[in-house]
Amino acid sequence: MTLAALPPVPMTEIWRGPIAESLHLGHAVICGPGGEIVQAWGDPDVQVYPRSSCKMLQALPLVESGAADAAGLGPEHLALACASHNGAAIHTARVAKWVEGLGLREPDFRCGSHMPKDEEAAHALIRAYEAPCQLHNNCSGKHAGFLTLNQHLGAEPDYIEVDHPVQQACLRAFEEVTQHSSPGYGIDGCSAPNFLTTLHGMGRAMAFFANAREGADARQTAAARLRDAMIAHPDLVAGEGRACTELMRACNQPVALKTGAEAFFIAIIPGLGLGIALKVADGADRASECAIAALLVRLGVLDPEHPATRKFMNKTIRSWRGIEAGMIKPAAGLLA
Amino acid sequence: MTLAALPPVPMTEIWRGPIAESLHLGHAVICGPGGEIVQAWGDPDVQVYPRSSCKMLQALPLVESGAADAAGLGPEHLALACASHNGAAIHTARVAKWVEGLGLREPDFRCGSHMPKDEEAAHALIRAYEAPCQLHNNCSGKHAGFLTLNQHLGAEPDYIEVDHPVQQACLRAFEEVTQHSSPGYGIDGCSAPNFLTTLHGMGRAMAFFANAREGADARQTAAARLRDAMIAHPDLVAGEGRACTELMRACNQPVALKTGAEAFFIAIIPGLGLGIALKVADGADRASECAIAALLVRLGVLDPEHPATRKFMNKTIRSWRGIEAGMIKPAAGLLA
Numbered sequence: 001m002t003l004a005a006l007p008p009v010p011m012t013e014i015w016r017g018p019i020a021e022s023l024h025l026g027h028a029v030i031c032g033p034g035g036e037i038v039q040a041w042g043d044p045d046v047q048v049y050p051r052s053s054c055k056m057l058q059a060l061p062l063v064e065s066g067a068a069d070a071a072g073l074g075p076e077h078l079a080l081a082c083a084s085h086n087g088a089a090i091h092t093a094r095v096a097k098w099v100e101g102l103g104l105r106e107p108d109f110r111c112g113s114h115m116p117k118d119e120e121a122a123h124a125l126i127r128a129y130e131a132p133c134q135l136h137n138n139c140s141g142k143h144a145g146f147l148t149l150n151q152h153l154g155a156e157p158d159y160i161e162v163d164h165p166v167q168q169a170c171l172r173a174f175e176e177v178t179q180h181s182s183p184g185y186g187i188d189g190c191s192a193p194n195f196l197t198t199l200h201g202m203g204r205a206m207a208f209f210a211n212a213r214e215g216a217d218a219r220q221t222a223a224a225r226l227r228d229a230m231i232a233h234p235d236l237v238a239g240e241g242r243a244c245t246e247l248m249r250a251c252n253q254p255v256a257l258k259t260g261a262e263a264f265f266i267a268i269i270p271g272l273g274l275g276i277a278l279k280v281a282d283g284a285d286r287a288s289e290c291a292i293a294a295l296l297v298r299l300g301v302l303d304p305e306h307p308a309t310r311k312f313m314n315k316t317i318r319s320w321r322g323i324e325a326g327m328i329k330p331a332a333g334l335l336a
Numbered sequence: 337m338t339l340a341a342l343p344p345v346p347m348t349e350i351w352r353g354p355i356a357e358s359l360h361l362g363h364a365v366i367c368g369p370g371g372e373i374v375q376a377w378g379d380p381d382v383q384v385y386p387r388s389s390c391k392m393l394q395a396l397p398l399v400e401s402g403a404a405d406a407a408g409l410g411p412e413h414l415a416l417a418c419a420s421h422n423g424a425a426i427h428t429a430r431v432a433k434w435v436e437g438l439g440l441r442e443p444d445f446r447c448g449s450h451m452p453k454d455e456e457a458a459h460a461l462i463r464a465y466e467a468p469c470q471l472h473n474n475c476s477g478k479h480a481g482f483l484t485l486n487q488h489l490g491a492e493p494d495y496i497e498v499d500h501p502v503q504q505a506c507l508r509a510f511e512e513v514t515q516h517s518s519p520g521y522g523i524d525g526c527s528a529p530n531f532l533t534t535l536h537g538m539g540r541a542m543a544f545f546a547n548a549r550e551g552a553d554a555r556q557t558a559a560a561r562l563r564d565a566m567i568a569h570p571d572l573v574a575g576e577g578r579a580c581t582e583l584m585r586a587c588n589q590p591v592a593l594k595t596g597a598e599a600f601f602i603a604i605i606p607g608l609g610l611g612i613a614l615k616v617a618d619g620a621d622r623a624s625e626c627a628i629a630a631l632l633v634r635l636g637v638l639d640p641e642h643p644a645t646r647k648f649m650n651k652t653i654r655s656w657r658g659i660e661a662g663m664i665k666p667a668a669g670l671l672a
Contacts, residue, residue, distance in 0.1 A: 014598070014619060017522030019532065021385055022598050022619035025361075049357055112656025126462045137656060186353030187661035196355065262350070262358050282618040283350060283358035320448025320473060325523035 006043035010331035011280055012287035016317065017326065024287030026263070027199050028278035028295065028334075033211045035179060035204035038274065041333065044200040048279050049186055051194055053260030055082040055142050056226045056268075057177055057205060058192075061169035062145045063222035067152030071102060078229035079236040080141030084259060086239025087116025087136040094236070095140045102151055109134035110160045111143045111190040118239055139190035141236075146192070162193045171195055177205040177219075189261060199277050202266065206275025209256070209268045227268055230256040243289040243312050250308035251301050263288035269301060286328055290315070294330035342379035346667035347616055348623035352653065353662065360623030362599070363535050364614035364631065364670075369547045371515060371540035374610065377669065380536040384615050385522055387530055389596030391418040391478050392562045392604075393513055393541060394528075397505035398481045399558035403488030407438060414565035415572040416477030420595060422575025423452025423472040430572070431476045438487055445470035446496045447479045447526040454575055475526035477572075482528070498529045507531055513541040513555075525597060535613050538602065542611025545592070545604045563604055566592040579625040579648050586644035587637050599624035605637060622664055626651070630666035 008025035015021065027042030037044055050057075059081040062068050068078065077098055085091035099108065115122050116136040125132055134140060150159040150166050159166040162185060171193075175182055178201035188194040197205075212223035230237050231254045238244035244257045256268040263280035265288040276295055280287040293313035296302035302309050317326040344361035351357065363378030373380055386393075395417040398404050404414065413434055421427035435444065451458050452472040461468055470476060486495040486502050495502040498521060507529075511518055514537035524530040533541075548559035566573050567590045574580035580593045592604040599616035601624040612631055616623040629649035632638035638645050653662040 016385060016530075017532070018520045019383055019385075019522075021522070022617060024618050047355055049352060049355075110657065112658070114656050123462050126459050184354045186355075186357070187655050187659055189655055189661075191655040191657045191659050194352075196353070281358060282360050282620055282623070284618055284620060287618070319523050319525055319527040320450050321446065321527045322448070323523055323527050325525075 005045060008042045008281040009333055011041070011334060012290040013329045013331055014317070015326040015329060021326070024280050024282055024284055026278060026280035026287065026291060028276065028291065029199050029203035030295065030299075031200070031203035031207040031275045033207060033273040035207055037200060037203065044203070045198050046279070047183070047196055048199050048202065048264065049194045049196060049262070050202050050266070050277070051188060051260030051262060051264050052084040052139065053258050053264040053266045053277070054174065054194070054202065054205070055084070055258065056209060056223070056230065056256075057174050058142060058170045059145050059226050060173040060177070060219065060222050061166070062149045063225055064173070064218050065149060065152055065169070067149045070152060071148050073098075073148065075229040075232050076236060077144070078226050079233035081145035082226055082230050082258065083141045083237045084138040085141060085236065086118040086242065087121050087132070087138060088118035088239050089121060091141070091236065091239065092116075092121070092135045095135050095144050098144045099147060102148060104147055104151075106133050106135060108147060108157065109137070109140065109143050110158065111137040111139050111192075113137055137190060143190065160192045167193055177208050178202060179204055199279060202277035203275050206266050206268050206277055207273070208275070210270050210275050211273050227256050227270065230258070243292070246308040247293060247296065247302065247312060250303070250306045251296065252303065253301055255296070255301055257292065259285065259288065265289070265292040267292060267296060269299065272299060272301070274299065286315075290328050290330055291334060294334040298335055341381060344378045344617040345669055347377070347670060348626040349665045349667055350653070351662040351665060357662070360616050360618055360620055362614060362616035362623065362627060364612065364627065365535050365539035366631065366635075367536070367539035367543040367611045369543060369609040371543055373536060373539065380539070381534050382615070383519070383532055384535050384538065384600065385530045385532060385598070386538050386602070386613070387524060387596030387598060387600050388420040388475065389594045389600040389602045389613070390510065390530070390538065390541070391420070391594065392545060392559070392566065392592075393510050394478060394506045395481050395562050396509040396513070396555065396558050397502070398485045399561055400509070400554050401485060401488055401505070403485045406488060407484050409434075409484065411565035411568050412572060413480070414562050415569035417481035418562055418566050418594065419477045419573045420474040421477060421572065422454040422578065423457050423468070423474065424454035424575050425457060426571065427477070427575065428452075428457070428471045431471050431480050434480045435483060438484060440483055440487075442469050442471060444483060444493065445473070445476065445479050446494065447473040447475050449473055473526060478528075479526065496528045503529055513544050514538060515540050535615060538613035539611050542602050542604050542613055543609070544611070546606050546611050547609050563592050563606065566594070579628070582644040583629060583632065583638065583648060586639070586642045587632065588639065589637055591632070591637055593628065595621065595624065601625070601628040603628060603632060605635065608635060608637070610635065622651075626664050626666055627670060630670040634671055
């Protein structure tokens with residue numbers, strides 16, 4: 001375990017009555033066009049798993065290799081490849097059609113199954129006494145991308161093994177764009193490897209995506225296409241009610257947002273040429289959602305009075321009878 | 337906001353691959369028969385809401401007033417009064433019958449409604465296109481206790497108001513047993529006031545419950561009856577699969593355990609005359625469940641190899657395909 005050299009700092013406070021009942025600490029970086037740190041909170045060198053926040057990095061080989069074009073993938077597919085979706089019909093139907101087009105079936109996925117977050121989809125399964133399938137997995141779009149790349153490469157079916165050509169291609173892209181040699185990996189919830197980097201490495205990568213220009217070179221073209229696909233389809237990247245979707249829609253300019261498990265969050269802001277990466281040390285989503293909204297407000301790309309901002313940055317905590325009991329608030333240091 | 341004078345210390349680590357991906361900090365005290373601190377982690381003087389961990393304190397007036405006996409309540413009712421239950425049939429049926437016996441109905445509750453945690457009960461509601469009712473609220477047993485006391489006192493129906501005789505009786509008992517004047521309150525999830533105290537205050541209160549003897553005086557008798565009711569009915573205090581229930585069953589001697597929202601946890605250990613109170617600073621249940629198990633192992637009342645201990649203290653993290661990805665572990669300082 002590599003301990004952070006600089007301790008995490010207050011990010012999100014959970015108020016109830018006269019006191020902050022709980023407190024979330026974390027690390028964050030904002031990086032500029034050259035990958036330089038514009039501002040940092042906590043330790044930029046802390047080792048992190050970006051988890052699903054790096055799906056756009058994992059999708060680079062899909063586009064760069066020509067596999068995406070060969071399979072006729074459009075912006076909706078690319079947005080789904082970068083998504084942690086709700087498993088709503090708009091997500092699962094598109095992923096199902098995508099892999100059907102490849103001549104593949106649900107058992108070809110290696111992501112495993114879980115109940116969809118989308119309430120309508122979950123209730124439909126419960127009422128039908130049906131178990132969820134791998135299409136419902138929030139990572140099924142990423143895995144459809146892996147399957148597409150794998151078919152293009154003609155490699156073995158277990159595309160989630162760390163030494164498989166698909167994952168090795170992901171690792172190369174990941175290391176090149178983070179500009180950091182990954183010291184190891186963990187197994188993600190979807191069973192694919194998730195590579196270690198530093199928070200600064202992820203901030204650098206997000207700044208690269210923010211500044212990538214289509215036509216500049218193969219990598220920049222791929223990054224710009226993925227970024228713009230995310231921005232064009234906030235509903236596919238997460239789903240109704242989710243922070244990524246609602247905050248992307250609320251921003252006053254094109255911004256790509258992506259959450260990751262254990263309270264990772266990134267932002268790609270092309271208009272400012274900036275990338276953000278943050279990690280709440282304890283892994284709580286309520287805190288990372290509040291913190292990313294606060295940083296977007298700080299940078300002027302999100303109106304603090306927008307209903308979506310208030311929902312995630314200053315969420316009112318209510319009792320089960322609707323009585324106001326407290327509030328989720330960003331720590332003063334994020335906004336000041 | 338009163339900041340802790342001593343910072344919270346590492347309590348629970350979330351490992352994935354070669355690193356601890358997330359870390360939970362917190363405060364804990366173990367108190368002896370006189371309320372003295374036997375051991376402390378972090379700041380014993382930190383201000384806390386004990387949330388549902390103080391339900392046995394909120395139930396003291398119910399028993400002491402004679403209301404419980406007048407209504408013919410037995411150990412099952414008292415366990416439910418101290419419960420944050422799953423809303424399974426074993427809970428809701430008992431609470432429904434209890435208030436029916438008082439001549440009251442579901443709308444007399446003031447706790448609000450939420451979906452039951454019990455999967456069978458939740459799925460039955462979804463399949464019937466039915467909304468949950470207030471009986472499903474995890475606090476419905478506590479509220480049945482409030483209703484019983486309120487009927488006994490002949491007071492107004494809005495028993496959750498802070499100046500209502502029911503809540504004022506709770507406050508008096510709370511302050512006397514914590515030996516701390518409460519500086520304020522917050523609104524709990526069930527809309528009742530939850531009074532502030534210090535972690536040491538809650539530890540003192542739990543040590544009082546551990547050492548209370550039936551017959552000594554009215555308060556000790558009430559405390560002993562509530563404690564023994566919890567110990568006799570671990571399935572009513574929480575439910576199948578829950579940490580309170582499974583760890584109480586796993587202990588090698590009678591122990592009462594009770595979780596509270598925002599990662600509070602208490603233990604009452606009559607055989608050792610000890611009380612424990614802990615609060616994970618960020619409010620994560622996975623961390624408080626691991627930490628309380630670690631302290632019970634430390635005190636020798638829980639076998640580290642028991643399946644329930646391993647489930648909460650050393651839980652294996654798996655991918656959706658069942659691949660081992662990491663582990664939840666207590667920080668070294670809790671066990672050493």
